[in-house]
Amino acid sequence: MVMSKANPSSKQLACRKCKFVFSGEEKKCPVCGSTDLSDEWAGLVIILDTRSKLAEVIGAKKEGRYAIRVR
Template sequence: MARTRFVCRDCHRVLDPDVDTCPACGSTSLTEDWAGYVVIAHPEESEIAREMQVTEPGEYALKVR
């Protein structure tokens, strides 16, 4: 059975289920309530990254509640 992945409410990065702090921004505000998934490989060339204000490559949630 797969464990639910968490998302950081501050930077929207998708995290492993066993973390309690976001390694990207240091936030402890994590949630399991999220929707949509995008992998950003080259944020400097991505219109989605610009819209989301993402500057680092990684996995991100599109909607975080």
């Protein structure tokens, strides 16, 4: 069994364009490709189905986690 080490540099970033939340190693949004990212965001919505009403409201095009507010 391998224990995964907690990496303090792997902070979660949110895309200012589509609000997708991801670990900030890429420095680029994996959904829309934007580099306009923020580590100051609040609220988290998990989209499991992009055909759901919630995904439509948020504008989610990919399953994943989305921030409610991005500063």
